[in-house]
Structures are given as C-alpha cells and as structure tokens.
Amino acid sequence: xxxxxxxxxxxxxxxxxxxxxxxxxxxxxxxxxxxxxxxxxxxxxxxxxxxxxxxxxxxxxxxxxxxxxxxxxxxxxxxxxxxxxxxxxxxxxxxxxxxxxxxxxxxxxxxxxxx
Amino acid sequence: xxxxxxxxxxxxxxxxxxxxxxxxxxxxxxxxxxxxxxxxxxxxxxxxxxxxxxxxxxxxxxxxxxxxxxxxxxxxxxxxxxxxxxxxxxxxxxxxxxxxxxxxxxxxxxxxxx
Numbered sequence: 001x002x003x004x005x006x007x008x009x010x011x012x013x014x015x016x017x018x019x020x021x022x023x024x025x026x027x028x029x030x031x032x033x034x035x036x037x038x039x040x041x042x043x044x045x046x047x048x049x050x051x052x053x054x055x056x057x058x059x060x061x062x063x064x065x066x067x068x069x070x071x072x073x074x075x076x077x078x079x080x081x082x083x084x085x086x087x088x089x090x091x092x093x094x095x096x097x098x099x100x101x102x103x104x105x106x107x108x109x110x111x112x113x114x115x
Numbered sequence: 116x117x118x119x120x121x122x123x124x125x126x127x128x129x130x131x132x133x134x135x136x137x138x139x140x141x142x143x144x145x146x147x148x149x150x151x152x153x154x155x156x157x158x159x160x161x162x163x164x165x166x167x168x169x170x171x172x173x174x175x176x177x178x179x180x181x182x183x184x185x186x187x188x189x190x191x192x193x194x195x196x197x198x199x200x201x202x203x204x205x206x207x208x209x210x211x212x213x214x215x216x217x218x219x220x221x222x223x224x225x226x227x228x229x
Contacts, residue, residue: 035217043152043204045220091158095218101146101210102171103218105158 002027004094006106013082014114020067021077021109023092031097034068034075039089039108048090051075053097079111087113117141119221121207127227133195136224138207139188148218149182149192150206158206164190165212197228 003026013019025034036048051059051068058066063083067076079086092106120139128134140147148163162172167184175182179198184190194201208220 037220042222043225044222045206045208047217047219050217101148101163101165101218102160103148103150103158107157 002029002032002094002096002104004092004104004106006090006092006109008109009107010110010112012112012114013079015082015084017082018078018080019082019111021079021090021092021111023075023077023106025073025075025092025094025104025106027073027094027096029096029098033095033097034066035093035095035103036064036066036075036077037091037093037105038086039091040085040087045091049077082113084113084115087111119207119209119219121205121221121224123224124222125225125227127229128197130198130228131196132228133193134197134201134226134228136192136205136207136226138190138192138221140190140207140209141219142188143211144209144219145187145212146210146218147184147190148206148208148210149190150208150220152204152206152223153202161192161205194226197226199228202227 032053034051038046049061063080089108094104122137149161152158161174162182164184182192204223206223208218210216210218
C-alpha cells in the first residue's frame with residue numbers, strides 16, 4: 001500500500017518570502033500522480049498543483065512549483081512571494097495510475113504567513 | 116463550469132438521528148467519491164462510484180453508513196443512526212474518466228453529532 005508522509009506539522013513564512021513544504025511517499029509503482037491540495041479555514045479542498053510521475057519536468061503554477069525527485073520519492077512544494085491568502089493546511093496526495101482511484105493523503109502541513 | 120456542489124454545508128444533529136448528505140458532481144464526470152476528514156484519521160476514502168455503480172466501499176466504517184447514486188448528477192451519503200464519533204467534514208469529489216484526470220472536491224459538509 002502507498003503511504004504519504006508530511007514531516008512538518010506546521011510551517012511559518014514571512015509575507016513575500018519563499019517557503020518549501022516537504023512530502024515523501026512510498027510506492028512500488030513506477031507510474032502515478034502526485035498532487036498538492038490547499039485547505040483554507042473554509043475547509044474546501046483546492047487543487048494547487050499536480051505532477052505526473054513519468055514527466056521529469058517539475059510542474060509550475062504561477063507562484064507554486066514542485067521539486068519532484070522520483071528516485072528519492074520526494075515531492076516538495078515551493079511557494080514564492082508568499083501572500084497572506086496562502087495561509088492554509090496543505091496536503092500532499094498520491095494516486096496510482098493503474099490501480100484504482102483512491103487518493104492517499106499525507107497528514108497535512110499548516111502554513112502560517114506573517115505580515 | 117460549476118464545481119462539485121454539496122449540501123448541507125453545516126449540520127448539527129442529535130445522536131440517533133438520521134443524517135443525509137447530498138452531492139452533485141461536476142457535469143460530465145463519471146467518478147464520484149465520498150471522503151471523510153477528522154483530526155484523528157485525516158482524510159479517508161469512504162466509497163466511490165463509476166458510472167453510478169459503487170466500485171469500492173471498503174472504507175465505509177460500518178452498516179450505519181450507506182451511499183447511493185441514483186443518477187449521474189446526484190449522490191447521497193446517509194448515516195442512520197448517527198453517533199458523536201461520526202462528527203467530521205464529509206467531502207464529495209468527482210473526476211472525469213481517463214487515468215490522468217484530477218479529482219475535484221466540493222466544499223464539504225461539516226457534521227456535528229451531539
């Protein structure tokens with residue numbers, strides 16, 4: 001079974017600075033998808049960014065980018081120019097390409113942004 | 116395009132009462148998922164449907180929980196009778212068929228059982 005680990009329960013960043021959230025996962029599969037979801041206080045789960053394991057290029061969405069290290073099974077999220085609205089819980093998630101539809105989530109990292 | 120729509124957003128009910136949570140997936144999506152989020156267990160998949168058919172309900176905690184999808188645009192998750200330990204945020208999510216497609220979540224239904 002796949003597992004996803006987020007080792008940082010809480011992180012803090014100064015507004016306009018850069019922060020990196022860590023995620024590692026364990027799988028025996030070679031093809032899969034990785035996601036970062038943001039959950040603000042409203043509790044809605046919002047997709048931030050996704051990465052396909054067969055693509056070597058790191059995904060980027062505006063201020064959000066990932067550092068995908070397939071051999072190390074690491075998938076960190078970098079937030080540049082942090083804004084107050086980035087404060088939220090961030091969840092890393094894994095989905096197998098071939099074996100079902102289940103998203104396996106990490107435990108989450110609470111990001112605080114200081115003005 | 117409207118997102119996944121859930122109702123109610125918040126519900127407070129007494130132990131023993133029946134609770135029904137509703138979901139309308141994104142139009143054209145043929146997979147629908149019910150997740151539960153608690154502090155203790157994080158996000159757990161309860162059940163998912165493909166083309167209105169339940170595929171995997173192994174995450175449903177016990178017989179008090181049931182889910183239906185009578186058509187492509189509507190699903191319910193029912194808890195009968197409800198217990199305080201059922202208090203959680205319940206998310207409905209959907210995606211289009213095809214292995215690469217992203218799962219999109221609704222805003223969640225926050226259930227409190229007192």
